[in-house]
Amino acid sequence: LTETTPSRTQASALRDLARIVGELNVRVPPPTGHLRDATESRAIHGSALASVSPASTEEVSGVVRWCVRQGLAVVPRGGGTGYAAAAVPAGEAIVVCTDRLAGAGEVTPEAWRGTFPAGMTTSEVQRRCREAGLFFAPNPGSAESCFIGGNVATNAGGPRSFRYGQTRSWVTGLVVVLGDGRPVRLGGSARKNVETLDLVGLVCGSEGTLGVITEVTLRLQPAPEAELPLLALYADREAGLDALSSAMASGVVPAALEFLDGEALCAAAGTLPGGPAPDARFAVLAEALGSEATARFEASVLNEALAHGALSVRAPQVRRDVAALWRWRDGVSLAVTALRGGKLSEDITVPTERLGEALVAIDAIGLDAGVEVTSWGHAGDGNIHATVMVDHTNAAGLIAAEGAAHRFLEVPAKLGGAVSGEHGIGRVKLRAAATQLDRDVLAIQRAVKAVFDPSGMMNPWVKIPSGREGFAAGPGLTGGDPR
Amino acid sequence: LTETTPSRTQASALRDLARIVGELNVRVPPPTGHLRDATESRAIHGSALASVSPASTEEVSGVVRWCVRQGLAVVPRGGGTGYAAAAVPAGEAIVVCTDRLAGAGEVTPEAWRGTFPAGMTTSEVQRRCREAGLFFAPNPGSAESCFIGGNVATNAGGPRSFRYGQTRSWVTGLVVVLGDGRPVRLGGSARKNVETLDLVGLVCGSEGTLGVITEVTLRLQPAPEAELPLLALYADREAGLDALSSAMASGVVPAALEFLDGEALCAAAGTLPGGPAPDARFAVLAEALGSEATARFEASVLNEALAHGALSVRAPQVRRDVAALWRWRDGVSLAVTALRGGKLSEDITVPTERLGEALVAIDAIGLDAGVEVTSWGHAGDGNIHATVMVDHTNAAGLIAAEGAAHRFLEVPAKLGGAVSGEHGIGRVKLRAAATQLDRDVLAIQRAVKAVFDPSGMMNPWVKIPSGREGFAAGPGLTGGDPR
Numbered sequence: 019l020t021e022t023t024p025s026r027t028q029a030s031a032l033r034d035l036a037r038i039v040g041e042l043n044v045r046v047p048p049p050t051g052h053l054r055d056a057t058e059s060r061a062i063h064g065s066a067l068a069s070v071s072p073a074s075t076e077e078v079s080g081v082v083r084w085c086v087r088q089g090l091a092v093v094p095r096g097g098g099t100g101y102a103a104a105a106v107p108a109g110e111a112i113v114v115c116t117d118r119l120a121g122a123g124e125v126t127p128e129a130w131r132g133t134f135p136a137g138m139t140t141s142e143v144q145r146r147c148r149e150a151g152l153f154f155a156p157n158p159g160s161a162e163s164c165f166i167g168g169n170v171a172t173n174a175g176g177p178r179s180f181r182y183g184q185t186r187s188w189v190t191g192l193v194v195v196l197g198d199g200r201p202v203r204l205g206g207s208a209r210k211n212v213e214t215l216d217l218v219g220l221v222c223g224s225e226g227t228l229g230v231i232t233e234v235t236l237r238l239q240p241a242p243e244a245e246l247p248l249l250a251l252y253a254d255r256e257a258g259l260d261a262l263s264s265a266m267a268s269g270v271v272p273a274a275l276e277f278l279d280g281e282a283l284c285a286a287a288g289t290l291p292g293g294p295a296p297d298a299r300f301a302v303l304a305e306a307l308g309s310e311a312t313a314r315f316e317a318s319v320l321n322e323a324l325a326h327g328a329l330s331v332r333a334p335q336v337r338r339d340v341a342a343l344w345r346w347r348d349g350v351s352l353a354v355t356a357l358r359g360g361k362l363s364e365d366i367t368v369p370t371e372r373l374g375e376a377l378v379a380i381d382a383i384g385l386d387a388g389v390e391v392t393s394w395g396h397a398g399d400g401n402i403h404a405t406v407m408v409d410h411t412n413a414a415g416l417i418a419a420e421g422a423a424h425r426f427l428e429v430p431a432k433l434g435g436a437v438s439g440e441h442g443i444g445r446v447k448l449r450a451a452a453t454q455l456d457r458d459v460l461a462i463q464r465a466v467k468a469v470f471d472p473s474g475m476m477n478p479w480v481k482i483p484s485g486r487e488g489f490a491a492g493p494g495l496t497g498g499d500p501r
Numbered sequence: 502l503t504e505t506t507p508s509r510t511q512a513s514a515l516r517d518l519a520r521i522v523g524e525l526n527v528r529v530p531p532p533t534g535h536l537r538d539a540t541e542s543r544a545i546h547g548s549a550l551a552s553v554s555p556a557s558t559e560e561v562s563g564v565v566r567w568c569v570r571q572g573l574a575v576v577p578r579g580g581g582t583g584y585a586a587a588a589v590p591a592g593e594a595i596v597v598c599t600d601r602l603a604g605a606g607e608v609t610p611e612a613w614r615g616t617f618p619a620g621m622t623t624s625e626v627q628r629r630c631r632e633a634g635l636f637f638a639p640n641p642g643s644a645e646s647c648f649i650g651g652n653v654a655t656n657a658g659g660p661r662s663f664r665y666g667q668t669r670s671w672v673t674g675l676v677v678v679l680g681d682g683r684p685v686r687l688g689g690s691a692r693k694n695v696e697t698l699d700l701v702g703l704v705c706g707s708e709g710t711l712g713v714i715t716e717v718t719l720r721l722q723p724a725p726e727a728e729l730p731l732l733a734l735y736a737d738r739e740a741g742l743d744a745l746s747s748a749m750a751s752g753v754v755p756a757a758l759e760f761l762d763g764e765a766l767c768a769a770a771g772t773l774p775g776g777p778a779p780d781a782r783f784a785v786l787a788e789a790l791g792s793e794a795t796a797r798f799e800a801s802v803l804n805e806a807l808a809h810g811a812l813s814v815r816a817p818q819v820r821r822d823v824a825a826l827w828r829w830r831d832g833v834s835l836a837v838t839a840l841r842g843g844k845l846s847e848d849i850t851v852p853t854e855r856l857g858e859a860l861v862a863i864d865a866i867g868l869d870a871g872v873e874v875t876s877w878g879h880a881g882d883g884n885i886h887a888t889v890m891v892d893h894t895n896a897a898g899l900i901a902a903e904g905a906a907h908r909f910l911e912v913p914a915k916l917g918g919a920v921s922g923e924h925g926i927g928r929v930k931l932r933a934a935a936t937q938l939d940r941d942v943l944a945i946q947r948a949v950k951a952v953f954d955p956s957g958m959m960n961p962w963v964k965i966p967s968g969r970e971g972f973a974a975g976p977g978l979t980g981g982d983p984r
Contacts, residue, residue: 126852126854127750128746128749128750128853128854129749129852129853129854129883130749130853131852131853151750151752172695173695173699175693179693183666183670184693184695186699186702187666187670196941200941202939202941202942202945203939203942204942206917206918206919207852207917207918208850208851208852208882208883208913208917208918208919208922209850209853209881209882209883209884209922210658210662210667210850210879210882210883210884210919210922210923211850211918211919211921211922212655212656212667212706212919212921212922212923212924212925212926213919213920213921213926213930213934213938214934214938214942214943214946215703215706215707215710215711215946215949215950215964215965216656216669216699216702216703216705216706217942217945217946217949219669219699219702219703220698220699220702220703220949222699222702223695223698223699224698224699227698228698239754240751240752240753240754241752243752263611266611266612266613267610267611267634268723269634269723269724269726269792270723270792271722271723308795309752309753309795309798309799309802311794311795311798312791312792312794312795312798312799315792315794315795316792316795319792367691367692367693367694368691369609369612369614369690369691370611370612370613370614370692371609371611371612396693398692399691399692399693400612400691400692400693401692401693430691434689434690434691435689435690435691435694436689436691436693436694436695436696437696438694438695438696439691439692439693439694439695440693440695441695442695443695443696447696451696451697455696455697456685456686458679458683458685459685459686459687459697459700460697462685462700462952462953463697463698463700465952466698466700466703466949466952467698469945469948469949469952470945481698482698
């Protein structure tokens with residue numbers, strides 16, 4: 019026996035995987051694009067033996083079985099837009115891309131239902147729903163690039179989660195390839211189903227640790243006639259927080275209730291819809307959504323609530339202006355990244371009434387660490403994108419930034435929140451999960467994972483701390499600190 | 502020893518349990534009321550060694566630990582309103598009543614949140630929310646008697662689940678005593694939380710098989726200003742189904758979209774709000790809910806949709822009449838029971854577009870079995886209370902009825918639905934679950950239960966088929982057929 023050289027391993031992987039998915043759909047070594055996600059902006063990237071693109075549940079099953087036999091980790095990959103490095107591989111891993119789990123899906127308008135392949139982008143799902151007069155509410159900022167399978171795997175949120183809940187609330191059925199390669203169908207087309215434990219919900223938000231999602235069935239709603247966002251600008255945080263309280267007490271349930279602090283607002287000032295607002299140091303974005311009559315009524319109530327103490331309230335009325343406002347909001351993350359070339363962005367969640375306290379604590383951490391911080395996010399849900407701006411060519415600065423970002427995760431621990439509201443734990447928050455979460459809860463989660471993934475090959479080192487010494491980092495990533 | 506003297510087992514149970522919860526809170530033998538739930542109307546009742554009422558999470562923990570040591574099954578009990586016999590004990594069991602898990606709870610109006618003890622009735626939760634200007638949407642018909650802990654344990658639904666989802670959609674945190682007696686806190690006050698696998702969701706709908714729920718944290722919404730139900734009456738099923746399709750296509754999302762067939766309508770005819778409707782053989786009940794302006798607008802759209810082909814549409818406007826209509830709807834189940842003294846009621850779910858096919862199939866089963874059947878339920882969710890009326894003093898009739906009810910459970914299998922949409926599997930649908938569900942899914946569910954309940958003492962014989970020979974019935978119940 020000769021010692022297996024990397025090239026022989028690669029060659030045999032290429033040959034075996036090509037038999038399952040076809041030669042064109044195996045990349046050895048994987049393109050760098052398959053080794054990164056949105057944590058690239060904090061300079062994290064990984065490594066893998068190969069990436070493959072199976073085109074069916076059966077092919078996914080074949081790939082997973084092969085990986086388990088070879089003792090290779092399976093790293094499922096959607097659109098690669100995650101902020102937690104859950105799809106960033108490391109070590110002896112195979113990246114399972116879901117981009118070829120494609121096809122038209124099927125929409126049943128009369129029953130408000132749709133079934134889609136995991137590899138369809140969220141914006142394409144939304145478009146197909148709209149064509150049928152229907153509406154898929156969750157709207158993560160990355161909808162143009164992220165996949166519906168990834169939305170389910172992360173239980174993605176976005177602004178409209180405030181009224182509509184996260185992705186999980188809309189999923190009735192899944193096809194999943196388990197960690198031993200068996201495909202199973204969980205749930206189905208029924209809108210209500212309590213015939214088993216909620217295994218559908220368990221897979222939602224599991225970040226690829228329980229299996230590979232190949233198909234998703236969603237319950238939907240009729241498309242709203244009108245979407246009326248309001249952008250209210252304030253001279254300081256206190257005025258903005260007061261207005262948020264007024265909006266919460268207005269009796270209306272906005273589809274979204276967002277905020278931006280002064281730095282985020284400055285970062286995105288160049289494209290602010292309606293022109294510059296030099297005095298504004300806090301913004302609230304609310305959305306009224308529904309029938310024309312309902313949306314107009316609710317927008318007027320929200321406008322009244324938000325106007326109190328505001329510098330101005332901007333209320334776009336025509337479709338083009340409405341779209342421009344949301345494009346601007348979706349671009350905030352990129353605008354903040356552009357300031358220094360990189361950022362470390364968390365998504366801590368606190369009880370909604372403690373939003374103000376959390377923002378003060380985040381600013382204090384930044385001041386203490388000598389780094390520039392900013393926060394924006396989903397105010398109504400208490401979900402804060404606490405962010406450190408970094409120049410990732412500056413190694414010392416990056417270390418200080420990672421330190422500050424790590425301390426952000428102590429804020430929810432103090433205020434009774436969660437270290438992640440929608441991005442997930444992935445690899446970057448694994449240490450925080452290991453140290454902050456209850457030991458019994460961590461032990462339950464590990465045991466539940468083992469039920470779905472007996473060999474432990476499904477996205478190891480992600481989401482679920484191993485329990486050994488509280489935290490085991492797994493093979494290293496390049497750059498950043500995979501906390 | 503006289504017959505009324507407790508046996509040695511009973512005496513030692515009484516002594517040990519009294520040490521944990523106090524002598525007044527142990528009943529040996531349990532009162533008959535603790536051995537039954539709403540399946541009493543199909544003549545099912547059970548047996549147990551004792552019932553206890555712990556007053557805190559710690560006391561629950563003590564009781565569960567004691568039960569595990571003694572090898573006695575733990576049967577958690579809420580308000581005892583279940584239709585699946587999930588709280589009906591059998592054999593060597595201790596009933597753990599949650600009625601003394603009481604107290605005021607805590608509502609945080611500015612954050613739209615409430616925390617309540619498991620033993621609070623759902624109507625009391627709803628009342629406390631309303632007092633704070635808030636709204637807990639799920640409204641099972643038994644709200645006056647059922648407990649919020651039981652709602653979570655069954656993932657209860659009700660009419661408003663159509664717009665608002667089931668109980669699970671509103672639960673952010675739980676305190677649960679696991680099968681080994683350890684209390685754990687799952688989730689918390691944050692409205693969004695993906696820091697672990699969705700263990701909160703897993704406990705929702707677990708029917709007491711994973712642990713005893715002692716405290717529930719709910720996200721809430723502002724109370725709607727107006728609730729405007731509409732009752733539309735039709736000469737036949739076809740006209741009613743057409744109207745349901747029109748309502749689904751109207752662009753409005755009703756809070757509820759219910760139906761009653763001719764027999765259910767007849768059973769409840771005596772109290773029909775607005776007076777008798779002798780020609781009506783199908784009814785649709787829709788609800789517009791929201792701000793005054795929104796509810797009026799949506800009620801007018803729904804009225805137009807439902808009026809097409811209707812004999813009449815009744816639209817109560819004042820609070821008293823609105824309440825009377827819902828009281829009537831909540832009373833349908835009792836009215837049907839009253840017809841012959843008993844009923845066997847299922848809650849199968851089919852994809853919404855197949856509701857008509859399902860109703861035809863249910864009627865055919867009744868005709869074939871020579872029993873009287875009727876259906877009503879949550880049309881928008883395809884959730885059908887398929888029911889056989891029985892005189893349970895007639896043994897032969899009861900057997901025929903059980904046979905027909907069992908065949909109802911084949912309808913969702915044929916049409917792609919679920920054997921239970923909201924009542925749960927309990928004991929009465931365990932055989933159907935064992936035979937109809939996928940073997941891999943059943944195996945996963947058993948293994949997940951074992952993680953929470955290693956000794957298997959938490960409500961055995963309920964919800965989760967054992968896997969031995971497909972189905973193991975466990976100790977028998979008295980009366981009925983614990984399928």
